[in-house]
Amino acid sequence: MLGDMTELEVRRGGTRGPAVLLxxxxxxxxxxxxxxxxxxxDRAWVAPDLPGHGRSAPLPEYTFAAVAEAVAPLVDPAGTVVLGHSFGGVVALHLAGRPGVRAVVGLGIKVVWTADELARAAALAARAPAEFGTREEAVARHLRVAGLDGLVDPADPALDGAVVRTGENWRTALDPRAFGVxxxxxxxxxxxxxxxxxxxRGEHDPMVTADQLAALVPAPVDLPGLGHNAHVEVPEALLPLLG
Incomplete structure (x- = not known):
């Protein structure tokens, strides 16, 4: 258990520091x-399922700070670079002041939100999880929600933790309340x-523009030819960002 709230599914590898928290x-x-x-x-890495995702337990309520608090014990005090994608990139920024964090890399973070977009996200958070008659349908929903259509084989056994059985039906493992952050x-x-x-950002990421990032930081990075899930498309493209 981490604190008294969230049990996390965590995978690790490598030994060479500084570690990368993914x-x-x-x-x-x-x-x-x-x-x-x-x-x-051989570089050390740690990749949790965030709370309410995959095989990790849900939170009583979701804020970026609460998710960051749940994963904070995974920061290696000897030195950690935190690489977060989209939602995870915001969580990474909440970890920036933790002892051991040397740098933060945020990939594909949606930095501009309209009132309508926030209202739609809140509505999604209030809905019960959709259930499906087959595992295949639940996997398809997971891939759509995660933006992984066409990037991950639906038959990949790595998707086993992304869906759960509920009696006769299936649903994604995602706790929809996480949409309400x-x-x-x-x-x-x-x-x-x-x-x-x-x-x-990936050059073709529809979630965030180069100009939006440039309004926030002096030297944002555009990854040529890549989209929102650049880390899945060409993982090696991110290596120069990690120092």
Missing amino acids: LHGLGATGRVWDGMAGALG GDPQMAALLAAAPVPVVLA
């Missing part, structure tokens, strides 16, 4: 980093970060 996006699981783990070679307040997070922060 935080996935909303709807995904830690297995989305499998390619990145391979690209890191609200506006990430990126400007304030960046202003408070005491360590170097890199913000990056």
Whole structure:
């Protein structure tokens, strides 16, 4: 148990520091980093399923700070670079002041939210999980929600933790209440970060523009030819960002 709230599913590998803490996006699981783990070679890495995702237990309520508190014990005090994708990138910024965190890399973070978008997210958080008659249908929903359609084989056994059986039916493992985290307040997070922060996006990411990142940091990184899940498409492209 971490604290008294959340039991996390955690995968680890490598031994060479500084360690890399890999935080996935909303709807995904830690297995989305499998390619990145391979690209890191002997470098130490830690990839949890975030609370309410995959095989990790849910939180009583979801805020970015609460999710960060749940994964904070995974930071190696001897030195950790936190790499977070989208939702996980905001969580990474909440860890920026933790002892041992040397730098934060945020990939594909949606930094601008309209009132309508926040209202739609809140509505999703209030819905009961959709149930499906087959595992295949639940896997298909998981891939759509996580933006992994066409990037991950639906037959990949790594998806086993992304869906759960509920009696005769299946559903995604995601706790939909996680959609209710609200506006990430990126400007304030960046202003408070005491360590170097890199913000990056795939060139074709529809969730965030280069201009939106440039309004927040002086040197955002555009990854040529890649989309929102750049870490899945070409994991090696992220290695230069990790120092």
